[in-house]
Amino acid sequence: MDASNPGEAPETDETLPPDDPVVAPKARSIRPLVMIWRQALKYPAQVALALVALSITAAATLAIPAYFKVLIDRGFSRGGDIEGINHAVELLFGVVVVLGIGTALRFYFVSWLGERVVADIREKVQENLLRLAPGFYEENSPKEISSRMTSDTTLIEQVVGTTVSVALRNTLMAIGGTAYLFYLVPQLTMWMVLVIPAVVIPITVFGRRLRNVSRTSQDRVADIGAMVTEVLGAMKIVQAFNQESRERARFNAAVEDSFNTARRRIMIRAAMTALVIMVVFGAIVLLLWRGAVGVASGEISGGTIAAVVLTAGLVAGSFGALTEVYGDLLRGAGAASRLAELLHEEPAIAPPARPEALPVPPRGSLSFRNVSFRYPTRLESPALRDFTLEVQPGETVAIVGPSGAGKSTIFQLVERFYDPQAGTIRLDGVPLTSADPAEIRKRIAFVPQEGVLFSANARDNLRYGNWEATDDEIWEAARAANAERFLSELPDGLDTFLGENGTQLSGGQRQRVAIARALLRKAPILLLDEATSALDAESERLVQDALERLMADRTTLVIAHRLATVRAADRIVVMDEGRIVEQGSHGVLASAGGLYARLAELQFGATEAA
Template sequence: MGEETMRDRGDSNEEAEGSEKKGAGATKVPFFSMFRYAERGDLALMAVGTVAAMVNGMSDPLMTVVFSTVIESFGAGDNSTVLQRVSKDVMYYIYLGIGSAVASFLQVLCWTLAGERQAIRIRSLYLEAVLKQDVSFFDVEMTTGEAISRMSVDTVLVQDALGEKVGKYAQLLTTCVGCFAIGFIRGWMLALVMLACIPPNILSFAIVARFRAQISARRQASYGEAGNVVEQTIGAIRTVVSFNGEKRAIALYKTLTKRAYKATVLEGAVTGLGTGGIFSVFFCSYSLAFWYGAKLIIDKGYTGGQVINVVFAILMGSMAIGTASPSISAIAEGQSAAHRLFETINRKSKIDITNTSGIVLDDIKGNVELNNVFFRYPARPEQLILNGLSLQVASGTTMAIVGESGSGKSTIISLVERFYDPEAGDVLIDGINIKTMKLQWIRGMISLVSQEPLLFMTSIKDNITYGKEDATLEEIKRAAELANAANFIEKLPNAYETMVGQNGAQLSGGQKQRIAIARAILKNPRVLLLDEATSALDVESERVVQEALNRIMVGITTLIVAHRLSTVRNADCIAVVHQGKVVERGKR
């Protein structure tokens, strides 16, 4: 698009700092809202996985009971009796091992499958949501690099939070509850004293979890900006190389990743201190527990096995809280990532390509009219681009739009294509406001050829058929002939199956432009929009491309944005645009 559509990005470091602040204050979705896209099969998997996690979680509390029984057996009777009792008691370990193996298998399998299925669904919904957004969304709210980063990074975080980490958390929660229950049943006095060790544990965990969630959001924001730098640099590698911009790109990337690195180091320090504090509390708890347990054996008739059972049950329950920290942190990160993804998924586009409502005609003649149109770009709301512009293009005629840079020429093309809607005024085709027409249908009637056409990294044939998916080979060749591209295509080793490279790098500018024209022709449009389609070409390439354009413009309503006289020479009418208005109009 023209110069009017460019975003004013400002200094790169300021942009990165702004994103970092934005990430630091990122909000989260409620836990159960993360599962909003779960289907019945996912719910069944999660139910089985939860039951298995609870069974698996009870293995540790039951192990403390078996352990205390074995301890009691060591001091009971003579040697032969001890061996018999211990042999009988240790069988319970085998039973627990078998049950834990089966439960652990079902827990991990079911939750991993459920998380993967939902993550795939979220990825698809996110891509669909991004593709149906209006162009202003990419001007203001999200860059392509951010969209790709969220697709590759945030979906992984959500998948982790929806999958095994939830099963692990359910397991550890069951372990905690089961251990506390057994501890109080076996010796409530000792268990009650040991509860004094729990608040410091929980406090350490809560502080760690909170700081990790905040630091993670900042780290992901930095990685998103870094991914944006890589996407822009590699996507424009020829420009970067020609201006010796490699060092600048590397420096900016290092700056952003350094911020992510600092956030990761800080997260590691917080986690390390928190984990150290938790284990410090554990060992102090051992000291208190065994000292008080000895007093209870003397004063209250507790047994050694009973004391061991209570101590290990309470401490194991406390340890389960600390062990759950990585799972809770992963879930918290997933909630933050889900908020970013769901915000885009739930965003209602002002210009929605998936909207099936609207007028659909049998055909259109191609009369184009802009009536008293006012427009500002969302990225620059302070600058009025079109100021009451009115323009009429009769069916089958060619209108050339000329004017100085920034006058609003390319904006007219964008409004006719309905990339944007005007603030005021109407854009009409055959006297009907295009807002009332079915968007996908009306865009099917319009073809756009830009100054720098984008070719996809596939074959020439696939690039041409992008304009019409069900096109036959004869139609493709016919379009290539009309675009004056058939001769050079057939001379290539693989003809129409020749790969064009990234952004068409294997072809010259004129060849790319002619393929883009063939793609536009294949749609059989009623309205053709040419946004400085030959301005970047050399004289010979311009002559060839212009011949192709002159051939296809016959009988098609055509709007040409141009600077060169050779481009507008064959136009039926020329309109001069100045400061957002048509100031002069006349025939050639």
């Protein structure tokens, strides 16, 4: 799958075996809907009740022409059969009641199935998305994936809750109506049946093109959703740089592109519908003509021709509805195939079949030996080259260097978001590739450069690092991160909703919440990506003091852009172009005249750096 360019609908899915019924190598059929059918079959009782209700409503609808035939034949016959008319009317009322109750039951069970199937698919897709390594979301747009989870699942809900019901009901009515017509006027009906191939052939031909266009149409809608999310999330930047007109033009272009694709889809459906209706209704007109001639010659009764007219109308309407719902089914198949890609995507980082257990109690040692790594999206540019580093338990190692030197890559590899192409990384002597990634991450607490918070209250954001933490432990971590004061001043304390990504807090406050969250983790290894960069001078001093006390019992890796924060580190590792170029204390490196000395001089001036 490659959603980085959602404008191109992939024709194959290399993540699935070619014989999987969910996969459609080319957009030609409704086969991807098999995934939905399998999901629905997990609720056999509801499926059975829905099918029974469908059959009852179809049969009741077809019974109406039969009773009309009785009414007309007995009502217009000489003398009139009043008792027979009354009996027929009573039965007709009974059919109407059955039709009403059956329709209500059909609507309930079919709608229930639609909602349940969509909920299950969303849960399964989300479960699989949470298994995928972060690298997947660098190659595939999260905004486009989010659009699939909303617009595509809405389409599937429509397919299960409405389209399939309409298709089955009209199929039953078309078959049952045709059988009844054979019973009434077999010779005339035979002529009508001969035109069925003329209906099936255009549906097949147009259907292939329609599904291709339907899939592309869904991609265009996903583009719009992704663009809206991106622009609204960065509205301050858009307005700060006066780019409103450009974003408006870009959005309008995407909308017009979506409209043009939808127009092609509509034109194909319109042509298919017109052709089928002309063929079907043309056959019915001929049928009625022959029926009228039969009535005039006395071969058939007036009630029979009335029943033929009503039944033929139902059959024609059923065929016409089937041509329209087939287009909807194809759109649903396109949505199902897009979700199937996400559902069957395999994680690039997965636990081995027999993961090696990490030692207990944890020591907190890290070892990099001849590690080389290139990001999958940037294979031409190595991020780490023959990188070797031994970090002892309890040691604090600061990693410095210019932008692009590979500092953040070290953290990504330690968390096993990626595996190196060469070399080994060990945690407490166990190769990361031999251990369960979840167990590795349980031993690591991470504070990113910018505090990432969730749309939740303060308590849930804080205990994200340790969901079992008590309020006392939360407040203790908040005090250590210098967050206690502003958290206690929130309107509802820890129950205060912080807004999307913590928008109700300042940047420094968000960072302190992120630090407290990492402290609650109580992990033996601490990863700090310039964790104090967003704090003011006073808060930075207080948090730095707290971190220094807490780092005494932890192995700590610190990425530092401001060298003032790493002077007290046990060791400073200087990186450039993916390699270690210097190691040592601040004093030794500052006087060595190398890269670190130049960086220190730029930040502090020559005298203070020395």
